[in-house]
Amino acid sequence: MIGAVVIVGSSGEDGAERLLSSSTIQFEHGCVACIELLGRTVLGRTIEELLRGRVDSVAVIASSPFASAVIGHEQVGFFAAQDVWQKAWEKAKGFHAEAVIVVRLGAYVEFDPADLLQFHRDQGKAVTRAWSDDGSLDVWVVDPEIFAQNNGLVSCLGSEDPARYLVPGYVNRLESARDLRQLITDGLGARCHFRPQGTELRPGIWLGHGAEVERTARLVAPVYIGRASKIADQCLITRGSNVESNAKVDYGTVIEDSTVLSNTYVGIGLDLSHSIVDGDNLLHLQHGVSLKISDPVVLRPIRDNRVRSGVDGSFLASLKVRNVAMSSLPKKGQ
Amino acid sequence: MKQRISKGVKNMLTSGPVVVMQVPEQFNAGEVRNFMEELGPLLESHRPRIVLDCSQVRSIDSAGVEALLQCLEETLKRDGDLKLAALSPESEVILELMRVARVFEAYPTSDEAVRSFNALPVDAVSQEAPWYSAVFGDLRAVKEAS
Structure with a gap:
């Protein structure tokens, strides 16, 4: 055994x-x-x-x-x-x-x-x-x-x-937010076995069960839209972005090279790039800035009675701390 | 040389004809009202030239962004301009997120923003009626006649 x-x-x-x-x-x-x-x-x-x-x-x-x-x-x-x-x-x-x-x-x-x-x-x-x-x-x-x-x-x-x-x-190693984005792009690009869960609608465009994408929204491969998530009209999702389960991207928003974690609402007419968002927390990888957006029109967590898949609102807030005080622990046996 | 304006206006400096104003740390719906009240008289002046120093800003909400756009609109209507200075990374991220970053001219410091106004001296700009006034002046005359 x-x-x-x-x-x-x-x-x-x-x-x-x-x-x-x-x-x-x-x-x-x-x-x-x-x-x-x-x-x-x-x-x-x-x-x-x-x-x-x-x-x-x-x-x-x-x-x-x-x-x-x-x-x-x-x-x-x-x-x-x-x-x-x-x-x-x-x-x-x-x-x-x-x-x-x-x-x-x-x-x-x-x-x-x-x-x-x-x-x-x-x-x-x-x-x-x-x-x-x-x-x-x-x-x-x-x-x-x-x-x-x-x-x-x-x-x-x-x-x-x-x-x-x-x-x-x-x-x-998933030591930083950049590693997390790298894992997503590697998974979408089939460079590892971390493959998207769902149906490959067209080459590089993955949809989870129950995902809704409006007719005028554009998905440019590679992208992943998680289960029960919604992409509104005139949105553009591209460059290795992933919108995880039960998230909503509202009218006209562009999401590029970004990760939208589960149960997150992204508002109307926004330009989200090089970022990870989780509820009302935003981490911008290029600027190295972690923000809590107080305006619910822009970003907010979606309250869901179903069990969340392990995402907590404090995730990105703590990433900020990790980024500032990032120090790898001593390695043994090298 | 910069000089503080004393009457009823806080956090505002003049540098020649250019006014430099600090944007509050939390530029949200609550602060926007006070900010607009302070800036209001200046926006109504002839050819307002304003620099908004954003070095203190840590968060802006949609009301704050709306206020910035409103200020820009008012200054442009009066043939002036509004420029942003010392944008913190936080404000830069929010302006990019809300798709307005490219609308504003932004400079690393207030001094550079002020100097950018002086790049084209006021005297060099014709104070006479603009080129289109001849055309529209005639049109107005036609309209009045009708």
Whole structure:
């Protein structure tokens, strides 16, 4: 049996930060892994890949309860905990598996779990860690035999010099808002497996289920319009933009090289470019400015009784903090 | 040389015939009224030349943008001009978002904006009746006669 522990966030155990390869975009109630992008979260996609790659059981440990909204699979258990590392340690021991894969999100890493496990067996070491060209990644395989010699998952992962598995696939560390936009454009451009969820209406034009695009609106590929979102007349959506689920872009607005996150209203006659918007928060990537728009005519969150897909209004506000105080955590084992 | 105007007008400096005015930090519906009251008499003068210093601005809403456009319209109607100076990145983003950034001439500092007015001295512009007055003058005469 193969078990996997997916950690969302990194609160808890001392020393975890030294172990982790990098810091990712964080917001008040979670991290970027739980935000719907091209119709699906990084968390959901990672779980799917694990299950496809011969993993029998997955435990998702998150510090925020909303992450449960993106999970709906019998092989997947969700556990909320303040100390995610402690909880992950308990779950890893509880699998009684021949090997445990540990993934800490939110970098987006495309790897074949079966290939990783085979490499781990071939190397004969107790711990294997995934690497990309630019450093270590937060993906490990651990032999349960070493659990007895350690008193926590962090010490377990850092206990010996691990075997290095070079990930042959696509990696996006999602450390900044630019990385997030890069992931979108790479997904739309088919440069990775982060593909849009929905129907490809015409080459490069993707529509989620129930998306409404008025007749005089123009979609210029590549673009993604998420499920149940609405694009009003005379709008133009282009240059790798994505409008996520249940968002509305009103009459005549142009959206270029931008991301509109779920449940966001974008007003009439605007020119949105090189930006990420979430509710009434706007992050302009070229100017490096994060703004809260107080005018509901321009931008506002759409209140929805349905469970939000992991997006919280404070997402971009915290991105601002991350951008100002961006410092990668020390990398271990390089 | 700049000189502060004292009577009833706050945050306003004159630099020769050019008036420099600070735009409030929160330029929203609440502030627009006061701002327009302060600027009103100036807008009604002959050939108003105004620089709006936006260095303090942190947020503008649609009412603020509307006010800027209204000021521009009034100055242009009176053969004057209005220029923006020291736009903060925040205000620049909002003006771009609302598609009005290209409507305004913008300069990095108030001094540069003031100097831009002097690039074409007032004296160099003919103070006589404009070229079209002959045509329209005749038309007016025809209209009055009819």
